[in-house]
Amino acid sequence: MHQHKVERHLGASISPLRRKHWLAKSGVLLVVIIPLAFSSSLFATELLINTFWPPAHLMRQEVFNRWISDVARVTEGRVTGRFPTSTLAPPSRQWHMVTSGIADVGIVFNGFERNRLHLSTVAELPFGTPSAEAASVALWRTYKRYFEKAEEYSGVKLLGLMTHSGGDLYSLRTAIQHVSDLGGLKIRTTDGSSSDAIETLGGVAVPSSGIGAYQLVSRGIVDGLIMPTGDMRTFNMLQY
Incomplete structure (x- = not known):
């Protein structure tokens, strides 16, 4: 019953990573x-x-x-x-x-x-x-x-x-000032809309879980990533 x-x-002021609030409301x-x-x-x-x-x-x-x-x-x-x-x-x-x-x-x-x-x-x-x-x-x-x-x-x-709060776009190596700057860059995304967006804008989507993103970033496999700032702290990635 x-x-x-x-x-x-x-x-x-968030680490050496360069960040763009581009996809800030993409939940x-x-x-x-x-x-x-x-x-x-x-x-x-x-x-x-x-x-x-x-x-x-x-x-x-x-x-x-x-x-x-x-x-x-x-x-x-x-x-x-x-x-x-x-x-x-x-x-x-x-x-x-x-x-x-x-x-x-x-x-x-x-x-x-x-x-x-x-x-x-x-x-x-x-x-x-x-x-x-x-x-x-x-x-x-x-x-x-x-x-x-x-x-x-x-x-x-x-x-x-x-x-949750939308994912920010971080660059690990070079600043992203224009859409064209994404061309050919490997960007960690989630499956779904963020992958579609990166591919449409000329980047190479590398889907992974939040936990898997740490390996991609720490090993230098990707050039950037999309992730909420809170998760960047949780998964200890602001150091990169």
């Missing part, structure tokens, strides 16, 4: 999902919650930790949660991880599921909202009103949608 309560609370989409076959009989147990961010990341500390505390509170301790010591699957395999039953809850970057998830990528259009918070609220309301009926998330229970 507490399942409806659970579902309600499951839903909701990254993430979804929190749970297997559709999650049985109500399990609502007296512990959820295994997987995130691909390190424990100190803002999303882990301020979102997921608070969320599972709320779930435990409204279910009077019937549902609790724990996090594995490290991610149970790479970022690109989070959907498969959840639907295969490896974890009970996961967070998925929509760009990794481009063949499955289409409508919610409207939030990747740049310059449409003043903040990630406003974009996230608008995206969830739009999903509930228009997109939910399309059943793109069939097979899982969608618990929430969000965007």
Whole structure:
């Protein structure tokens, strides 16, 4: 009888790098999902919650930790949660991880599921909202009103949608003053709109997860990258 309560609370001078606020409002989409076959009989147990961010990341500390505390509170301790010591699957395999039953809850970057998830990528259009918070609220309301009926998330229970602040464009070697300066440069991107944008502007997109971006940057494999400033700090890349 507490399942409806659970579902309600499951839903909701920078270094030597040269930076351009070019794609500053191009949000990254993430979804929190749970297997559709999650049985109500399990609502007296512990959820295994997987995130691909390190424990100190803002999303882990301020979102997921608070969320599972709320779930435990409204279910009077019937549902609790724990996090594995490290991610149970790479970022690109989070959907498969959840639907295969490896974890009970996961967070998925929509760009990794481009063949499955289409409508919610409207939030990747740049310059449409003043903040990630406003974009996230608008995206969830739009999903509930228009997109939910399309059943793109069939097979899982969608618990929430969000965007984070847009990615800045960083150059590791030369200043980028004009669009033409991007020609031939290898730029780390995410899958999705940032890759399309870089390719359209003449650059070479090198898609990777945030964690994978560190290897690309530290080894000098790319000439630049697109990433929010907060994640640059989280993944210790401002030193480059």
